Amino acid sequence: MKDIRLLGNLLGMVIWEQHGQEALDLVERVRAAAKARRANQPGAAENLTGIIGGLDLESWRILVKAFGNYFQLINIAEDQQRIRVLRQRESEGRHDETIEAAVRDLHAAGVSAGDMRALLEHLRVRLVLTAHPSEAKRKEVLIKLRRIADMIARRDLTSLLPREQKAVEFAIAEEIEALWQTRPTRASRATVADEVDFGLYFITSVIMNTTIDVYIDLQAALQKYYPGQDWMQLPGVLRFASWIGGDRDGNPNVTPEVTLDTLATLRAAARRVYLDEIALMRDHFTQSADEVAASEALREAVEAAGGYDDRYPTEIYRQFFNVIHRRLAEDAYPTNRELLADLLLIEDSLRANQGRAAADGSLLRLIRKVRLFGLHLTPLDIREDARLHAAALDEIFRRYGRTESYLGLPEADKQALLTLEIANPRPFFPIEPDFSEATNRIIATWRMIAQAHRRYGKIVIDTVIASMSQQPSDLLAMLLLAKEVGIHNDVSLVPLFETIDDLERAPDIMAVLFENPMYRAHLEARGGRHGLQQQIMIGYSDSSKDGGYIASNWNLYTAQQRLIEVCARYGVSLQLFHGRGGSIGRGGGPTNRAIRSQPPESLRGGIKITEQGEVIAYRYSNAEIARRHLHQVMHAALLAMGAPQESRAGTAVKHEWRAAMDALSEAGRLAYRSLVYETPGFLDYWQQATPINELANLPISSRPARRAQQGGFESIRAIPWVFSWMQSRAIIPSWYGVGYALATYCAGQPDGLERLRAMYREWPFFNALIENVQLDLAKADMGIAALYAELVSDAATREKIFGEIKAEYLQACRMVCQVIGQPELLDNAPVIKRSIERRNPYVDPLNFIQVELLKRLRALDPDAPEYKPLLRATLATINGIAAGLKTTG
Numbered sequence: 001m002k003d004i005r006l007l008g009n010l011l012g013m014v015i016w017e018q019h020g021q022e023a024l025d026l027v028e029r030v031r032a033a034a035k036a037r038r039a040n041q042p043g044a045a046e047n048l049t050g051i052i053g054g055l056d057l058e059s060w061r062i063l064v065k066a067f068g069n070y071f072q073l074i075n076i077a078e079d080q081q082r083i084r085v086l087r088q089r090e091s092e093g094r095h096d097e098t099i100e101a102a103v104r105d106l107h108a109a110g111v112s113a114g115d116m117r118a119l120l121e122h123l124r125v126r127l128v129l130t131a132h133p134s135e136a137k138r139k140e141v142l143i144k145l146r147r148i149a150d151m152i153a154r155r156d157l158t159s160l161l162p163r164e165q166k167a168v169e170f171a172i173a174e175e176i177e178a179l180w181q182t183r184p185t186r187a188s189r190a191t192v193a194d195e196v197d198f199g200l201y202f203i204t205s206v207i208m209n210t211t212i213d214v215y216i217d218l219q220a221a222l223q224k225y226y227p228g229q230d231w232m233q234l235p236g237v238l239r240f241a242s243w244i245g246g247d248r249d250g251n252p253n254v255t256p257e258v259t260l261d262t263l264a265t266l267r268a269a270a271r272r273v274y275l276d277e278i279a280l281m282r283d284h285f286t287q288s289a290d291e292v293a294a295s296e297a298l299r300e301a302v303e304a305a306g307g308y309d310d311r312y313p314t315e316i317y318r319q320f321f322n323v324i325h326r327r328l329a330e331d332a333y334p335t336n337r338e339l340l341a342d343l344l345l346i347e348d349s350l351r352a353n354q355g356r357a358a359a360d361g362s363l364l365r366l367i368r369k370v371r372l373f374g375l376h377l378t379p380l381d382i383r384e385d386a387r388l389h390a391a392a393l394d395e396i397f398r399r400y401g402r403t404e405s406y407l408g409l410p411e412a413d414k415q416a417l418l419t420l421e422i423a424n425p426r427p428f429f430p431i432e433p434d435f436s437e438a439t440n441r442i443i444a445t446w447r448m449i450a451q452a453h454r455r456y457g458k459i460v461i462d463t464v465i466a467s468m469s470q471q472p473s474d475l476l477a478m479l480l481l482a483k484e485v486g487i488h489n490d491v492s493l494v495p496l497f498e499t500i501d502d503l504e505r506a507p508d509i510m511a512v513l514f515e516n517p518m519y520r521a522h523l524e525a526r527g528g529r530h531g532l533q534q535q536i537m538i539g540y541s542d543s544s545k546d547g548g549y550i551a552s553n554w555n556l557y558t559a560q561q562r563l564i565e566v567c568a569r570y571g572v573s574l575q576l577f578h579g580r581g582g583s584i585g586r587g588g589g590p591t592n593r594a595i596r597s598q599p600p601e602s603l604r605g606g607i608k609i610t611e612q613g614e615v616i617a618y619r620y621s622n623a624e625i626a627r628r629h630l631h632q633v634m635h636a637a638l639l640a641m642g643a644p645q646e647s648r649a650g651t652a653v654k655h656e657w658r659a660a661m662d663a664l665s666e667a668g669r670l671a672y673r674s675l676v677y678e679t680p681g682f683l684d685y686w687q688q689a690t691p692i693n694e695l696a697n698l699p700i701s702s703r704p705a706r707r708a709q710q711g712g713f714e715s716i717r718a719i720p721w722v723f724s725w726m727q728s729r730a731i732i733p734s735w736y737g738v739g740y741a742l743a744t745y746c747a748g749q750p751d752g753l754e755r756l757r758a759m760y761r762e763w764p765f766f767n768a769l770i771e772n773v774q775l776d777l778a779k780a781d782m783g784i785a786a787l788y789a790e791l792v793s794d795a796a797t798r799e800k801i802f803g804e805i806k807a808e809y810l811q812a813c814r815m816v817c818q819v820i821g822q823p824e825l826l827d828n829a830p831v832i833k834r835s836i837e838r839r840n841p842y843v844d845p846l847n848f849i850q851v852e853l854l855k856r857l858r859a860l861d862p863d864a865p866e867y868k869p870l871l872r873a874t875l876a877t878i879n880g881i882a883a884g885l886k887t888t889g
Helices: 002-019 021-038 044-053 057-091 097-107 113-120 138-155 162-179 192-225 256-284 297-306 315-328 336-352 358-360 363-375 387-398 411-423 436-457 472-484 500-515 516-525 543-545 549-569 591-596 615-620 623-642 645-651 655-678 682-689 719-729 736-749 754-763 764-779 782-789 796-820 830-858 867-885
Strands: 125-129 238-240 382-385 462-467 494-497 533-539 573-579 607-611
Touching: 002 021, 002 138, 002 162, 021 044, 021 057, 021 830, 044 830, 057 138, 057 162, 057 573, 057 623, 057 830, 057 867, 097 113, 097 192, 097 516, 113 573, 113 623, 125 192, 125 462, 125 623, 138 162, 138 192, 192 238, 192 256, 192 363, 192 615, 192 623, 238 623, 238 867, 256 315, 256 363, 256 436, 297 315, 297 336, 315 336, 336 358, 336 363, 358 363, 363 500, 382 387, 382 436, 382 754, 387 436, 387 462, 387 472, 411 472, 411 516, 436 472, 462 472, 462 533, 472 494, 472 500, 472 516, 494 500, 500 516, 500 543, 500 549, 533 543, 533 549, 543 655, 549 573, 549 655, 549 736, 549 764, 591 607, 591 623, 591 764, 607 615, 615 623, 615 682, 615 830, 623 867, 655 736, 655 754, 655 796, 682 782, 719 867, 736 754, 736 796, 754 764, 754 796, 764 796, 830 867
Parallel strands: 125 238, 125 607, 382 462, 462 494, 494 533, 533 573, 573 607
Antiparallel strands: none
16 A cells, blocks of 8 residues: 555646646545445435536546556556565465476376476467557556556665655656656557567567576476476477567558568567677676686687687687677577577586586576577467458469359368369469459468568468468468468468357368368478477457357367367367457456366467457566466466376366356357347447447557458457447446356256356366456446446437346346355455455546547537547547556457
């Protein structure tokens, strides 16, 4: 609380200095009215509405900035309190969900050193920063917030003198003042280059160093519980990748040229990181040949490179660091292998000549960093819509006279034609394509991948994903295109199954592919020491939008099990790629809980998980929070994959639990689709009772809100779908249908509630599902949602649909509490409950302001002079509410 008071007081001082006592009094009056509403005082809601409605635009702007900045600051304070608790637990030796805890538990369960080494050889966790961030904050704002966080942390870790304390508080006030005077959202829509820069900020400032810390922690835990073993050379159990600049699904701004520019930007950023570190080491490694010897190999390398420097003639290490610096500056290293070779020359010389501490310090960190992040920082995944591949092939086949309509062929005929073409040695693309712009772009994309491999190495793009994969021909099409440019043995071809129907068909689709001789040959050519491998991506966002939260989660779970079975039947190791969003409605929630809730067998071939949108900033702005997150991820992965079979016997999913989930899934799906897809006027309600149309003007992403290939509701992306409901505080994507499903099941089963309670206690999957639903039910507010419902012009539509939403909300709250066995939501999570309660009096006014702004904005002609200022203010409320709820979409 002391940090919240300090930051709140400093923010109040800035408001007073910038706008006077009247503005500060207004902020306090609105906050008090919001607290009174939360306390259910009579007339409080009407009072708050009256205050907000009687203000002018400038007063709204001050309130939005005040509450929006307060959330940014309270997030810092809460993070710092979390860090305090974690440090206290670690100092007392009771730190849970860490890498050491996982290694300890596995050791206690009888996992031998050999078993552990085998586990690490197979364990592959890849976290993928996505190419469509819903992050509403600018990078410039993030940097200011990080400075404030660093200063708050300094107050904890250092005993400050009064003058030092005063200086720190002044510096914090300086940053808060700058925040107040900085535009919170971009003035123009983000470009792909902006998004790349956004991702690079987190990679270079936090992720690289924190990842190295995690490997050091893993090595220390292994040495503690398995002494006498050499754990210096650990396999790449944790890596990062990116979609930023590579994901072109529905984003016409991601061109082949943009992707090549992104790769160049990543390489330049990696070189800058290493140049800075090597410059420091060059001045630090001043060991003199007069005092200690250096290896002959190192001396010869210095001489061969012309590295002798008469300013420090006997300082061989310093001279060779200078050589490395020069080579990096000139971009003379083709790949990280050559850079590593030079660094290892220094390490070997140090270890051979009484330099163990120097070898194990900053140099070893740099070597590990170069091994993990290379000169490319992260591999770039390429994603494209499978339907665009098919349309391009349709045009090419017609030009060559192979078929008049590839798109019109039966699926079996498509597969036969593609299989013949894959086997055909003649060129498929003309030297100079003269097809439609869309087809030429598909060809250029695949040629770009081959060009990137030649320029930077095969590691820079190792995965190509086809979204909306619905048939075996979608993967064979990718194989044909990859073979044509000569990269079919160098990239993983990945289907993305997104809708519930696609998830159900996925195992049959993969079985057909595994029996196709050309596809099988591709897998065999790609197979390494781990044998045949297939990466499959499953989408949480669209399946949830398609069938509701409970049906989506169960279909994802069962699809994983069936995919595991079909892959095992064909001798293929499965790597699942989880396309999880930031919000609960798009598969979000704690990553470690998500990993532990998956079928244990699903991790055997490794796991990839997207880190999307605002999640990137919340997890990787603070190094300590990032370290905790990565520890939780690795803790879950180690235990899920490494626990001995006998210890899992008691966690087997019972037949009656599966039957219960089948019933819950179907009931939830019917209730959700009845509202969203079958209720007349629902789309009109959604567009009027949320800021969905205004969101299209928020310049937070380079990608359009709709997919161009379709129209209507299906064309809306899951991000704005969830984002809009989050803003109105209804948040229906993450809970609608769950209450009906639970109540229906209990009503139809004599022991239904007891069975659900047992599932919650004993089954990680069902526990995670219920906990995630509970969190968003707690964030939702039907009183606020009712304000947005008043924006709907048709009274009958408004009353019917909001009535159904409110009734299902109350039912969901009641049933979730009954399953957990508690009187109120979040009684089992008091810290989170207090956080939400602390935020509500500050979030609520932003909702009241947003509703008032939407009323006035929608009554204006877009050409009216007042329209743009009102729109800017509306967009600012969107940013503030997102910060207050700690989620966008």
